[in-house]
Amino acid sequence: QMIFQDPFASLNPRMRVEQIVGEAAVIHGLIRRSERRDYVADLLTRVGLNADVMSRYPHQFSGGQRQRVGIARALALKPRLIVCDEAISALDVSIQAQVLNLFEDLRQEFGFAYLFISHDLGAVEHIADRVAIMYLGRLVEIGTADEVFENPRHPYTRALLAEAPRLDRRGHSFTPIKGEIPSPLNPPPGCAFHPRCPLATAACKARVPDLREGRDGRRTACILEQEEVA
Ligand code: SF4
Structure with a gap:
């Protein structure tokens, strides 16, 4: 699964959160459509949102909340790997710390891995086990953090x-x-x-x-x- 840089542009503005988060799980046969509401409510709670927000549209959230919706959508398919492409860079600094901590908590809870792409060295040092440095599209160094x-x-x-x-x-x-x-x-x-x-x-x-x-x-x-x- 993937978590994108811009939490607003990556959520369909014409869908409610219930559909954004739960639709892929229905299509992939993980849950029945009748189970979607409970499934989404559980995921929203795990990412720190109130289950009541599932009837809202993306424009009704703050940037940090929208990114949490994006994270819930990624979790919905029970991934083993999540690619986070500059997933915190569009957020306020105080919200970045909250979302980083959420990433860590979820990793411990679900046991998946992140490929965390970032220019923010502080965030990389905080979250990464292994680090790969790139220059002009090529890897120049790999090692533990x-x-x-x-x-x-x-x-x-x-x-x-x-x-x-x-x-x-x-x-x-x-x-x-x-x-x-x-x-x-x-x-x-x-x-x-x-x-x-x-x-x-x-x-x-x-x-x-x-x-x-x-x-x-x-x-x-x-x-x-x-x-x-x-
Ligand atoms: S010393 Fe290493 S990094 Fe510097 S130019 Fe030579 S090969 Fe490249």
Whole structure:
């Protein structure tokens, strides 16, 4: 199942919540139509909404409530994997924390996995067991959340984490990664990060680094990391 970035655009404005949340379960044969009302009421309660709201339309909710409706819709088919595509980025910051905590509670209750796609490193650190960092459409580093956040290996990951906002870094001035993000349609030759990488050498322009195991079994797509282990 999928939870989308924009909770308003991803809900049909002409359907009531009962139909939005329960219709797929009827179509897939998980429940009979006569059971839909009770099934939806249970799901709404699990995501922190009152069962009475099932007769409302999406425009009658706040952004956080709408996202909870989207989460209930995803749960309705008893998924084993839920793809969350920037699922909290359109919400107010205070609501983001509530929805993140809801994600965690539901994972513990139902035992499914999330593929959580986000630019928000704080949210990723909070929720993820394993983290994959992408640059220009390619994976550049994979590891456990502790490995990646405490000891990043790829120069792009290091630069990202060095400038992530943190409460314990008051007064720290932001230093952006130098240069512009190239077009994915016309990526630079070799390592796509080389025009912006402070460690780039001539070899980095000559070949595209694969995602490979380096020191301690950590996987990065960086020639420098791979040479150090060779
Ligand atoms: S391969 Fe070279 S340019 Fe790319 S991240 Fe590693 S050191 Fe930097």
